[in-house]
Amino acid sequence: MGKIKNICRKRCVSFSFLLRIVMIISLILALWKKDYTWVVGTFIGFFISILPTILKKDTKFTLPWILDFLIAFITILFVGGRLLDYDSTIPGYQLVTRFFMSILVAFISLAVIYVLDEHWDGLKMDKYAIAFVTVILTMSIGVFLEFIKWLNITGMYYVKNNHVLMLNLSADTVAGIIIAIIGVKLIKTGKFDKITDEFGNQIDKMVIDRLEKRNSK
């Protein structure tokens, strides 16, 4: 079983690497098309996708590999939607992108809550309570994203109508529920602990321990 896991892990990591290459190609395409807004967009996307690697090298910080993969994949979806205009040419593309982004948000939420539950004295939660908070946190972050679109902070064009808004919020809710269900199963089997163990210990050393020491002084 260990060998199979390692093969899967290596393949996912190489897929993540492949996605980054596609992003560099997107960056070159953006430059060629002289779409400078998207030159900046793709650059930011690429930077976000390699962020886990940078963090790992600089501070010995390891993000769970699945998070690394999801960040790269979603950035590709975003960049493809804007640069290759899939957002307007492929029906439902934007909703699919939003759904995967919410999956990422839900996974990060679940991981953060789980790590806090494991390492911080200020939070001890039953696994079903963790699942519930994951769902409502994903929904709330979705609402924040809609506020950003509404206020037009990024200066980008978004479709602003009630039906699209409600579909986006539905995608957030469904993504939150899916990750909550998977999360509970992984917590029950102890697999989630393995995924977040290294990451949790580093967060514990870097943030929680320092905060608790500061509070105790």
Added chain:
Amino acid sequence: MNKDSLKFGGVVLSYILKIIMIIFLIISIWKLHWVWIFGCIIALIVSLIPTILKRNYQITLPLVLDILITIALILHVGGGLLGAYGIPNYDTLTHFVSSFLIAFIAFVIIYILDEYWEGLIMDKYAMAFVVIITTIAIGVVWEFNEWITDLVFGTHEQWGYADTLKDLFIDMIAGIFMAAVGVSMIKRGSFDEITEDLGEQIDKRIIKSKKDEQKNG
């Protein structure tokens, strides 16, 4: 002002609000507004639920909750019956009061679970955060309800994109306001006082923790 006189004031206010509700019922009968006659009767029954729970089941809801429920109902019924929804921002006010009520209920439930249930131990600031996201998430569920009603029955519960986002923004503000009030009440110990009776009754009937035994033993 001491606690007894404050409690007495609260009880008097609760009765005054119920008398206002009866006056609304009389006005709607006088005007033969059948929809609001029915609405007033339903609202009156809902506002009497805390009294019924106390008399028949010995469950004491916090007086603040009793008052908040009645104010929310009065604003809604009064708005419809007296045409107050035509007043600028009246809808915003009623939405804020309802969201504040939801946030208060969320805070009470989380606080009681934290006090009596072994499955939840939460720092007061974490509680405040969860109250905010719960209020936003319930706001989203409410918007889903309106959206689906419009799709299925062809009604116009949702007025449009900006109005939906405005409602969600008000939910967030009400959640933040309640979170700030709640944290300051926990610090002063007054939140414990107002939820003590309800907490003990819920513990006895549902949670069945060993807290009482620990207290006595």
